[in-house]
Amino acid sequence: MIQKKAYKPQLQARQTLPTAQTAAATLAFPMLPSLGVGTLDSYISYVNRVPMLSAAEELHLAQEFRRTENVDAAKTLVLSHLRLVVSVARQYLGYGIPHADLIQEGNIGLMKAVKRYDPNQGARLVSYAIHWIKAEIHEYILKNWRLVKVATTKAQRKLFFNLRSNKPTLAALTPNEVEALAKALDVKGSDVKEMEMRFAGGDVALEGDDTDDESAYAPIQWLADNSQEPTEMMAAAATDALHGPQLDQALMALDERSRNIVQSRWLAMDADGNGTKTLHDLASEYGISAERVRQIETAALKKMRSLLQTEAA
Structure with a gap:
């Protein structure tokens, strides 16, 4: 038992210990602050205290990672x-x-760079x-800058990240300034004008805010009202006709029991839009089974549908 306890830690040390130079570089790093309570300032303070690698150390770690895929070597390169x-x-x-989101995306790009x-x-x-x-941050x-993507082509992406810094003033570009920027950035003048317009415009919520201000308005209020469109008006008139005299005529064509069942099940609605009587309620009222009530209802609706289709034709 004594020999087994003495041997086990040595075996674990050989399994987890990296190469001498990797271990030395890793142990030289200060401890990473707790992510649960850490802030952006503490993170920046940490990364500024991580020692830089010399050219020889960097070369050795990079070669070791490419040769053996040693995760500790990659970790050291990333942290530094x-x-x-x-x-x-x-x-x-x-x-x-x-800033924290930009750093997070940049760290993803850094890890991709170390891998390649x-x-x-x-x-x-x-x-x-x-x-x-930069590629990860740009993407x-x-x-996330706008709800609508403002740059899709290579030229537009180039303009997006260079136009603002190259504008001479905050005012709108003059024709000469557009030509100069297009030449400097090696793009078309029309592309410069289009990107400037995209920068000037902002996202506007379709529904607006939830305030009760009567003077407030939203783009959804500018949408066309189709209720007065001719085809919509004709469809509404046909629906009203079916729900009016023609429906009354179809009901009068039924016998009294069938008419009462249909009215109780479909035309007499409560506050929730449901029929006021169920099949079992009507079965108790007429002294028949609920299945028989359903059959009478189905036959009555079929007869009414046939009469309404004939009137519509």
Whole structure:
């Protein structure tokens, strides 16, 4: 028993211990703050305290991850570049997206970059990762900035992220400014004008708010009223006719018991829109079974439907 207890911890250590350089780099990182009580400021403070990797350490970890898929090596590469994500995400605060959301999307891009990074190409990870970080942030902004997607083509995406920063003033662009921006961004002048219009417009709720202000209005109030459209009026008139004299004539064509059953089941409605009498109620009233009441009702409705169709023709 003594030998087994002494041997087991050694076996576990060999199974979980990473390589010497990976372990040293990982243990050098400060402890991640608790996600339950942490704030954005504490997170940024943490990533700024994570030590940077030297070129040799980064090369070794990247090669080890590509060779063995060592998760600890990938973790070290990601943690050492979190401050880069915070810096890049800060550049997109002007789009009204929370900084924490931008950082979260940028971290996804960073992890994708680490997974695809090839250290044998001679470039540092920071140069490779910045493309993936920006790509994820761009995609997130385009999906969440407006209810309606404002940029779908490559040219529109390029304009979306460059037009605002390249505008000389906050005023509307002049024809000369449109031409200059189109030339600088290598796009069409019509695309510049269209994107400027999209920036100027905002999302408007169709239903409006829930206030009781009588002066408030919403776009849904501008929609056309089809109640006066000729075909709608003809259909309404036909329905009224069926519900009026023609319906009375069809009812009068039934015998007294059948008429009373139909009226009690379909035409005498309570506050909830249900018939006031059930099949069992009528069965007790006439001294017959509920199934017999249902048969009489079915036959009466069939006869009325035939009479109404004849009148409509």
